[in-house]
């Protein structure tokens with residue numbers, strides 16, 4: 001901060017995007033204020049969740065030695081569910097007991113706090129319980145933020161980075177995007193269920209410290225979405241994600257969907273006897289590349305979920321990567337002493353070359369295909385389970401008769417050419 005109380009940059013939101021942007025700028029010598037509405041960073045933040053090694057390793061080398069992490073992910077599971085059965089695939093990887101692993105489960109209340117402390121060590125000024133409600137404009141430029149009424153709640157800087165999450169009131173006020181519409185976001189509802197570490201390891205067939213990430217489909221009444229179970233050290237994160245517009249069509253309460261999921265015969269044994277510790281709900285950007293707004297204007301950039309840069313379940317990594325590039329663009333602007341849109345457009349250029357935008361483009365086509373195809377989340381999971389239940393049920397009827405019945409069911413309900421078309425249109429769908 002200079003003698004007039006002005007920072008080089010203000011970052012709003014101490015989630016993965018904001019903290020990364022602040023850290024990058026502070027390491028480059030900029031004076032940075034990081035404003036967070038929570039009592040502490042992470043206090044209000046929700047995710048599944050798995051934290052990926054990339055790009056965090058580039059920002060904090062060997063982070064796994066000191067960060068508060070829960071379990072290393074060595075088991076990726078995918079379940080195709082019907083109402084009362086489930087086909088489970090498990091892919092075991094990285095199980096040699098040697099860090100670093102590709103992903104770790106984490107609790108945001110612990111991780112975000114730790115991560116923001118790294119930014120503070122780099123010189124960032126962190127202010128918590130600071131709810132920013134507006135940007136300050138002068139001559140068409142963003143010049144600061146307001147966190148309440150009166151001059152005492154105004155803060156000025158050459159640059160504002162909005163990393164205030166999926167609802168980003170600041171990006172909306174700056175005219176960079178609209179508030180989310182129900183077909184642009186999914187609602188994630190999640191319960192943390194406490195269980196002893198030994199029970200988790202026995203139920204998921206894991207060694208000490210190892211973890212499972214399980215995604216499911218077929219638990220959203222044919223609507224776009226799915227379920228998840230992630231293993232933490234002494235708890236499970238259990239949740240359902242559903243496109244908001246589809247939830248509205250379903251006319252079900254989010255917790256009803258979650259209760260159904262928890263009671264499913266393929267899920268219930270994992271959580272049996274566990275104690276529900278907390279319940280939370282949060283929006284997830286689902287709009288793909290089409291939804292990504294303009295990322296900058298005079299005196300301002302946006303990063304992470306605020307810019308809809310999420311390709312579920314990848315979100316924290318894309319937030320960190322975009323925060324890092326926003327930070328680099330800010331250092332470039334500082335060097336040129338010019339925070340105009342023209343100079344900040346380097347952010348857009350770097351983003352276009354990055355994995356983040358490439359991944360958002362990939363998500364685009366599969367998202368459109370899934371949005372318009374009710375078969376993927378209802379008919380296919382039901383049919384797969386129905387056919388397996390029939391074929392695997394021993395009752396004196398020949399396998400040949402059952403295979404014939406399976407083929408005709410498939411032909412009648414889907415059709416080969418339609419199945420081929422569906423397979424092609426959803427080829428980019430994330431596992």
Ligand SMILES: Cc1cc2nc3c(=O)[nH]c(=O)nc-3n(C[C@H](O)[C@H](O)[C@H](O)COP(=O)(O)OP(=O)(O)OC[C@H]3O[C@@H](n4cnc5c(N)ncnc54)[C@H](O)[C@@H]3O)c2cc1C
Pocket residue numbers: 012013014015016017018035036037038041042044045046047048049050051052130131132133163164165166169188189190239241281282283284303304305306309310313314315316317319
């Ligand atoms: C149920 C669920 C499961 C998920 N699972 C995964 C997963 O397994 N792996 C993964 O990588 N991602 C996952 N995600 C996505 C991931 O959580 C997000 O993409 C990521 O958190 C985005 O980071 P961010 O920093 O942009 O925003 P956020 O993490 O939302 O951080 C925004 C910050 O801004 C603060 N803030 C907001 N408004 C203001 C304001 N007005 N003033 C001051 N501060 C403000 C908030 O308190 C918060 O700290 C999941 C999300 C959900 C909801």
